[in-house]
Amino acid sequence: MGKQCQLVIGPAGSGKSTYCRTIMSHCQSIKRSVHLVNLDPAAENFEYEPTIDIRDLITLDDVMEELDYGPNGGLVYCMEFLINNINWLEEELNNYEDDYLIFDCPGQIELYTHFPIMKTIVQTLQKYDYNVCCVYLLDSQFIEDTSKFFSGVLNAMSAMIQLEIPHINVLTKVDLLDKKVQRSRDFERYLEVDSSLLTEDINNRMRPRYQHLNEAIVQLIDEYNMVNFLPLDISDEESVAYVLAQVDNSIQYGEDLEVKEREDFTEDVDDDYDY
Numbered sequence: 044m045g046k047q048c049q050l051v052i053g054p055a056g057s058g059k060s061t062y063c064r065t066i067m068s069h070c071q072s073i074k075r076s077v078h079l080v081n082l083d084p085a086a087e088n089f090e091y092e093p094t095i096d097i098r099d100l101i102t103l104d105d106v107m108e109e110l111d112y113g114p115n116g117g118l119v120y121c122m123e124f125l126i127n128n129i130n131w132l133e134e135e136l137n138n139y140e141d142d143y144l145i146f147d148c149p150g151q152i153e154l155y156t157h158f159p160i161m162k163t164i165v166q167t168l169q170k171y172d173y174n175v176c177c178v179y180l181l182d183s184q185f186i187e188d189t190s191k192f193f194s195g196v197l198n199a200m201s202a203m204i205q206l207e208i209p210h211i212n213v214l215t216k217v218d219l220l221d222k223k224v225q226r227s228r229d230f231e232r233y234l235e236v237d238s239s240l241l242t243e244d245i246n247n248r249m250r251p252r253y254q255h256l257n258e259a260i261v262q263l264i265d266e267y268n269m270v271n272f273l274p275l276d277i278s279d280e281e282s283v284a285y286v287l288a289q290v291d292n293s294i295q296y297g298e299d300l301e302v303k304e305r306e307d308f309t310e311d312v313d314d315d316y317d318y
């Protein structure tokens with residue numbers, strides 16, 4: 044069977060750990076084997092115990108205490124330490140050959156946008172023949188502030204361009220949105236990322252001197268019109284299954300599974316015959 048994994052990234056508090064937990068629980072209920080990999084050295088506790096855990100290598104608390112770093116510098120230090128000791132991850136991966144892995148990543152956006160840390164992790168996974176999908180999460184509460192939402196869109200684009208792997212954007216915490224908002228035409232404009240929303244918002248709020256800059260940003264988003272979002276309501280099993288199916292599809296999970304099922308079936312039929 045092929046090797047697949049999801050790299051779950053996104054701004055701090057966007058719901059990465061909750062997403063991972065939700066997917067783990069969904070997979071457990073459909074009896075599908077997945078493993079959680081924790082890459083957040085500051086993580087505290089998990090409902091599903093990670094099978095690979097960066098905290099076995101380094102923790103943020105230790106770095107802050109021993110090197111007197113603050114939380115942000117400390118986190119970057121931990122991730123650079125991981126990259127400098129990438130053989131640790133390689134050895135851990137060896138134990139999970141042919142398994143589907145879900146990587147819960149830290150929330151600092153710099154790690155995806157301007158440090159080559161995530162890129163190195165992706166390259167390591169690819170070296171071991173993993174098909175990697177980046178799952179970028181953005182908090183749906185951002186749609187209440189259009190410019191904040193678009194800064195999330197730009198970050199998603201930046202990660203997409205940096206990592207160069209299949210990329211799925213997910214709008215999280217949709218269960219917190221009013222049902223009316225979820226069904227509204229305006230909500231669809233956020234899912235399909237209608238960049239004219241940004242122009243409308245900016246024209247209402249900002250001074251004219253920023254108009255050209257904003258138009259340039261809108262144009263950039265339009266040119267990369269592959270930015271859209273899947274809504275995720277973790278209280279709705281169908282919504283969870285849909286997001287997972289889209290991610291699976293992007294990394295061809297299930298294709299060789301079907302072949303295997305057919306092979307098993309043939310073996311079973313052969314067993315039944317007494318030659």
Ligand SMILES: Nc1nc2c(ncn2[C@@H]2O[C@H](COP(=O)(O)OP(=O)(O)OP(=O)(O)O)[C@@H](O)[C@H]2O)c(=O)[nH]1
Nearest residue numbers: 054055056057058059060061149150215216219277
């Ligand atoms: N209602 C609701 N709350 C959510 C959802 N996802 C996350 N939360 C809440 O949002 C907060 C942050 O969620 P986390 O899953 O810890 O977010 P994270 O992206 O892992 O955060 P960091 O690791 O700190 O970057 C927690 O209080 C969660 O309970 C969701 O889908 N629905």
Ligand SMILES: [Mg+2]
Nearest residue numbers: 059060083148
């Ligand atoms: Mg987390």
